[in-house]
Amino acid sequence: MTEIIIREAVTADIPNLHRLIESAYRGEASRAGWTTEADLLGGQRTDPDDLAGILADPAQALLTAWRGDELVGCVLIADRGEGTGYFGMLSVSPTLQGGGMGRRLVEAAHGALAGRFGAHRVRISVFPQRETLIAWYRRLGYEATGETLPFPYDDPRLGLPLRDDLHFIVMERALA
Numbered sequence: 302m303t304e305i306i307i308r309e310a311v312t313a314d315i316p317n318l319h320r321l322i323e324s325a326y327r328g329e330a331s332r333a334g335w336t337t338e339a340d341l342l343g344g345q346r347t348d349p350d351d352l353a354g355i356l357a358d359p360a361q362a363l364l365t366a367w368r369g370d371e372l373v374g375c376v377l378i379a380d381r382g383e384g385t386g387y388f389g390m391l392s393v394s395p396t397l398q399g400g401g402m403g404r405r406l407v408e409a410a411h412g413a414l415a416g417r418f419g420a421h422r423v424r425i426s427v428f429p430q431r432e433t434l435i436a437w438y439r440r441l442g443y444e445a446t447g448e449t450l451p452f453p454y455d456d457p458r459l460g461l462p463l464r465d466d467l468h469f470i471v472m473e474r475a476l477a
């Protein structure tokens with residue numbers, strides 16, 4: 302198998318990033334993977350303006366995983382202050398999932414959050430309906446904090462909800 306290279310995204314990566322993230326999170330293409338938001342949300346997960354805003358923000362970055370010149374995975378990292386980091390938008394090409402790339406990207410996110418932002422703990426937010434995904438995050442060391450966050454029903458840039466009870470649970474782990 303061709304080696305996977307992980308590097309930070311640049312502006313020229315935005316079209317590839319947009320395609321990858323939408324294919325992992327939404328619609329029929331995402332169902333080739335083992336976990337998707339397609340049953341919870343329609344519409345978009347992100348858009349090129351949103352991605353450009355992330356790249357322009359010194360408190361955020363996108364790590365990208367490449368197999369040759371093919372973008373096969375990505376993860377957003379963000380500094381939430383006071384030693385707390387966050388990751389999200391974790392995406393692996395649906396047809397390549399289950400081969401360890403997701404775990405590798407999470408480990409890269411942990412390293413970058415600690416190295417760049419001095420994070421000593423990481424928080425993530427997950428839909429409680431996604432039980433297999435939550436089980437995986439538990440295996441990666443995350444535990445639910447008991448906190449919940451509202452889903453922004455008034456912001457179609459994050460998707461078009463297919464149910465009226467969407468919210469997130471917060472999970473957290475310490476970094477060594």
Ligand SMILES: CC(C)(COP(=O)(O)OP(=O)(O)OC[C@H]1O[C@@H](n2cnc3c(N)ncnc32)[C@H](O)[C@@H]1OP(=O)(O)O)[C@@H](O)C(=O)NCCC(=O)NCCS
Pocket residue numbers: 325326334335336337338389390391392393394397398399400401402403404405426427433434437440
């Ligand atoms: C979440 C995601 C990034 C994981 O990527 P991945 O490359 O499949 O991750 P890995 O191969 O490293 O790990 C997959 C894990 O799921 C498990 N798994 C595989 N198929 C599964 C299935 N059908 N049901 C449950 N678990 C499954 C594997 O055993 C593995 O667990 P392990 O690491 O404890 O052995 C990927 O599924 C994805 O892009 N999903 C769509 C976007 C998304 O939901 N992102 C997270 C939002 S918070």
